[in-house]
Amino acid sequence: MFFAFARKIWIKRDDCTGLSTGGNKTRKLEFLMAEAQAEGADMVMTQGATQSNHARQTAAFAAKLGMDCHLLLEDRTGSKDANYNHNGNVFLDHLHGATAEMRGPGLDMNAEMENVAADLRKTGRKVYTIVGGGSNPTGALGYVDCAFELLNQANQRGLVIDHLVHATGSAGTQAGLVVGLRAMNANIPLLGIGVRAPKEKQEENVYNLAVKTAEKLGCPGVVSRGDVVANCDYVGEGYGIPTPGGIEAINLFARLEAVLLDPVYSGKGAAGLIDLVRKGQFKKGERVVFLHTGGSASLFSYTTAFEFGETSSPQTTK
Numbered sequence: 001m002f003f004a005f006a007r008k009i010w011i012k013r014d015d016c017t018g019l020s021t022g023g024n025k026t027r028k029l030e031f032l033m034a035e036a037q038a039e040g041a042d043m044v045m046t047q048g049a050t051q052s053n054h055a056r057q058t059a060a061f062a063a064k065l066g067m068d069c070h071l072l073l074e075d076r077t078g079s080k081d082a083n084y085n086h087n088g089n090v091f092l093d094h095l096h097g098a099t100a101e102m103r104g105p106g107l108d109m110n111a112e113m114e115n116v117a118a119d120l121r122k123t124g125r126k127v128y129t130i131v132g133g134g135s136n137p138t139g140a141l142g143y144v145d146c147a148f149e150l151l152n153q154a155n156q157r158g159l160v161i162d163h164l165v166h167a168t169g170s171a172g173t174q175a176g177l178v179v180g181l182r183a184m185n186a187n188i189p190l191l192g193i194g195v196r197a198p199k200e201k202q203e204e205n206v207y208n209l210a211v212k213t214a215e216k217l218g219c220p221g222v223v224s225r226g227d228v229v230a231n232c233d234y235v236g237e238g239y240g241i242p243t244p245g246g247i248e249a250i251n252l253f254a255r256l257e258a259v260l261l262d263p264v265y266s267g268k269g270a271a272g273l274i275d276l277v278r279k280g281q282f283k284k285g286e287r288v289v290f291l292h293t294g295g296s297a298s299l300f301s302y303t304t305a306f307e308f309g310e311t312s313s314p315q316t317t318k
């Protein structure tokens with residue numbers, strides 16, 4: 001699962017988690033879907049942005065387990081692009097057999113979902129709801145597990161990790177990782193590159209979830225506030241809106257390593273990584289692991305963000 005990118009940068013390939021086109025939500029869903037099954041659910045529901053990777057992985061997991069899946073998708077970007085609204089993850093949601101309904105921006109989406117679930121339960125459905133991003137203590141256990149796996153892999157090959165970097169959004173990935181690293185006494189600084197909220201808010205969200213996750217794991221108090229560090233300088237205009245740095249990172253990874261990033265998450269995470277390398281925050285000789293959280297399915301909904309990506313007029317030259 002490791003992939004050597006340059007001399008001192010390694011990629012942990014959670015874009016290759018196996019379901020559908022992969023991604024980090026699959027690890028959280030291993031725990032969440034088990035809980036759904038244990039509760040006897042016949043349907044799962046979750047919510048996310050139009051191009052939610054989490055929604056698509058939930059749809060894929062439900063298909064695999066023979067459960068129904070219903071999605072609530074929030075129009076967070078206002079994009080009218082046909083590919084954005086129908087291709088990429090949206091196409092895959094339907095391909096995996098999920099049903100979906102849209103919501104305008106700015107609603108309390110978890111509350112919206114609970115309302116729809118309550119109506120479905122009245123008709124006899126056994127609905128298990130999953131919060132946005134699968135980011136509750138149950139889901140975050142998937143990333144506690146990932147921290148253990150990463151340390152084992154590093155130990156097996158004698159790799160000392162100086163930094164671990166990844167894109168952070170709904171906070172479950174970073175919360176699980178920080179708990180896992182602390183519980184294992186691993187002294188590896190973890191840096192989340194934000195894709196939506198400002199730094200203070202993002203760190204607070206991660207910390208609060210980490211506290212609850214540590215309790216669930218049986219290691220209360222293992223994480224302190226100072227362990228949670230996010231850099232939210234690479235969000236750009238907002239969630240789901242591509243940035244020049246993110247597009248540069250996607251192009252670099254595709255052309256140098258044949259690794260696919262995405263404009264919403266992993267591209268912005270890698271943009272932060274690249275910029276911090278250039279600025280010398282990661283020093284020469286230090287070994288940095290970039291956790292690739294997936295997202296490549298959304299590339300096909302963002303083709304117009306690339307200079308060759310104009311879909312209306314095919315180009316034969318250049």
Ligand SMILES: *Cc1c(COP(=O)(O)O)cnc(C)c1O
Pocket residue numbers: 023024025053054133135167168169170171172173174262265266293294295
């Ligand atoms: C959801 C997601 C993230 C962020 O993970 P969180 O656990 O929500 O913080 C990062 N990258 C990709 C591709 C994602 O889909």
